[in-house]
Amino acid sequence: MKFTEAEENYIKSIYHLQITHEKVSATLLSAAVNTRAASVTDMLKKLQLKKLVNYKPYQSFTLTDKGVKTALEIIRKHRLWEFFLVSKLGFNWDEVHDIAEELEHISSKELITRLDNYLGNPSFDPHGDPIPDKNGRIKQLKQKNLIETPLKKMATVSSIRDQSNEMLELLKHYNISIGTRLRINKRFEFDGSVEIKMEKVPAAILSEQVAKNIFCTI
Amino acid sequence: MKFTEAEENYIKSIYHLQITHEKVSATLLSAAVNTRAASVTDMLKKLQLKKLVNYKPYQSFTLTDKGVKTALEIIRKHRLWEFFLVSKLGFNWDEVHDIAEELEHISSKELITRLDNYLGNPSFDPHGDPIPDKNGRIKQLKQKNLIETPLKKMATVSSIRDQSNEMLELLKHYNISIGTRLRINKRFEFDGSVEIKMEKVPAAILSEQVAKNIFCTI
DNA sequence: AATAATTTTTAGATTTGTCTAAATATTTAG
DNA sequence: CTAAATATTTAGACAAATCTAAAAATTATT
Ligand SMILES: [Mn+2]
Ligand SMILES: [Mn+2]
Ligand SMILES: [Mn+2]
Ligand SMILES: [Mn+2]
Numbered sequence: 001m002k003f004t005e006a007e008e009n010y011i012k013s014i015y016h017l018q019i020t021h022e023k024v025s026a027t028l029l030s031a032a033v034n035t036r037a038a039s040v041t042d043m044l045k046k047l048q049l050k051k052l053v054n055y056k057p058y059q060s061f062t063l064t065d066k067g068v069k070t071a072l073e074i075i076r077k078h079r080l081w082e083f084f085l086v087s088k089l090g091f092n093w094d095e096v097h098d099i100a101e102e103l104e105h106i107s108s109k110e111l112i113t114r115l116d117n118y119l120g121n122p123s124f125d126p127h128g129d130p131i132p133d134k135n136g137r138i139k140q141l142k143q144k145n146l147i148e149t150p151l152k153k154m155a156t157v158s159s160i161r162d163q164s165n166e167m168l169e170l171l172k173h174y175n176i177s178i179g180t181r182l183r184i185n186k187r188f189e190f191d192g193s194v195e196i197k198m199e200k201v202p203a204a205i206l207s208e209q210v211a212k213n214i215f216c217t218i
Numbered sequence: 219m220k221f222t223e224a225e226e227n228y229i230k231s232i233y234h235l236q237i238t239h240e241k242v243s244a245t246l247l248s249a250a251v252n253t254r255a256a257s258v259t260d261m262l263k264k265l266q267l268k269k270l271v272n273y274k275p276y277q278s279f280t281l282t283d284k285g286v287k288t289a290l291e292i293i294r295k296h297r298l299w300e301f302f303l304v305s306k307l308g309f310n311w312d313e314v315h316d317i318a319e320e321l322e323h324i325s326s327k328e329l330i331t332r333l334d335n336y337l338g339n340p341s342f343d344p345h346g347d348p349i350p351d352k353n354g355r356i357k358q359l360k361q362k363n364l365i366e367t368p369l370k371k372m373a374t375v376s377s378i379r380d381q382s383n384e385m386l387e388l389l390k391h392y393n394i395s396i397g398t399r400l401r402i403n404k405r406f407e408f409d410g411s412v413e414i415k416m417e418k419v420p421a422a423i424l425s426e427q428v429a430k431n432i433f434c435t436i
Numbered sequence: 437a438a439t440a441a442t443t444t445t446t447a448g449a450t451t452t453g454t455c456t457a458a459a460t461a462t463t464t465a466g
Numbered sequence: 467c468t469a470a471a472t473a474t475t476t477a478g479a480c481a482a483a484t485c486t487a488a489a490a491a492t493t494a495t496t
Pocket of ligand 2: 079082125126127129
């Protein structure tokens with residue numbers, strides 16, 4: 001089935017929100033898709049007709065199985081294109097999101113199959129997020145954020161939760177990216193900040209807010 | 219300036235039509251963009267407001283300089299993506315048009331600059347059509363169709379005018395593609411058909427209608 | 437439990453792009 | 467040069483996606 005670009009953006013946003021939030025409300029979604037709650041209500045009715053969401057007026061809503069399947073297809077496309085932009089065209093990881101936001105709506109299935117193979121069937125995008133395979137299956141890493149990572153152990157940065165421009169800018173300044181190896185030297189009770197040590201550079205301090213958003217494998 | 223997908227499709231179609239036809243009319247354009255003449259009239263008014271077409275009611279119309287510039291940017295994107303699909307993803311030349319029809323509307327300038335470099339700044343797309351450079355300049359080959367190509371001289375297929383699925387299917391059957399070397403053995407006065415000879419295969423006859431649409435360099 | 441605050445939905449518009457049917461203009465032919 | 471045929475434009479509708487303002491429902495607070 002084919003959906004409009006707007007429908008796809010709504011579906012994808014609901015998917016992301018229902019992973020991070022217990023309940024997804026019209027206001028929450030309206031912020032994610034950059035519209036007003038009234039527009040969300042209109043769209044929810046359309047998505048319900050197409051059996052993509054479970055929705056009853058005045059209640060929070062969820063994606064149907066069909067909705068989840070659709071969301072994973074869009075996310076697959078988004079992340080494969082991001083991988084392409086970084087690995088083949090040499091973009092930085094903080095430059096690719098908006099372009100992938102458009103490319104994810106290109107409809108050809110065959111294109112994505114071929115792109116996937118061309119890229120070597122990658123499992124993770126440039127931000128460390130898993131790329132669903134053709135069946136919608138996702139590889140989940142056992143990862144901990146820098147608050148939970150044990151002290152004095154080498155760890156490898158594997159993903160970033162908050163991917164706002166501000167966050168990616170900060171990471172660029174500290175020279176932290178996916179694959180960066182580091183060790184937690186110390187955690188400060190006072191403000192939750194952590195001191196990290198990377199190769200060849202002096203130790204650095206990250207605020208709790210930043211540390212929470214950086215995930216590592218050990 | 220940014221345009222909608224519909225506007226871009228109209229602009230591109232007008233560009234192609236005014237190369238092949240002395241006058242571009244509403245009916246002609248309506249067939250090209252797959253709508254009705256009434257819709258064309260509506261769109262022409264919008265494009266005129268944006269200074270993309272020279273249009274007076276009941277008269278044929280042309281692109282302004284700005285319109286031509288815009289058309290060339292879209293065509294550049296279309297053909298670069300076609301080149302990518304064939305050279306990197308291994309598509310056949312008869313499979314790429316519809317996908318490029320969507321990809322040509324992705325807005326990022328930087329993306330196209332990088333794609334162009336990644337592909338080695340190609341001058342011709344998989345159908346032999348010239349790819350405008352970043353300034354909209356086009357390399358024009360001195361080429362003749364198989365009706366005009368002199369007899370008994372080796373020639374190289376350089377482009378195909380009619381790129382319908384039917385035409386590309388026929389060419390695939392004869393194993394003719396861009397770069398194919400051939401010689402005109404004979405031209406038949408009776409029906410305008412031509413006999414061509416390619417390496418390693420028996421001579422073949424092409425109808426005048428087909429021969430007109432295959433262009434060669436010598 | 438009643439009231440206040442918040443959230444969600446409806447009502448009514450707007451924009452973009454399309455359509456059909458009817459009106460109008462242009463072109464072609466007798 | 468008129469009449470018929472053809473092309474183009476207008477009028478009026480519609481679907482998609484959005485908005486603001488107002489109404490209705492839910493949730494929180496005294
Ligand atoms: Mn998107
Ligand atoms: Mn990503
Ligand atoms: Mn297009
Ligand atoms: Mn082409």
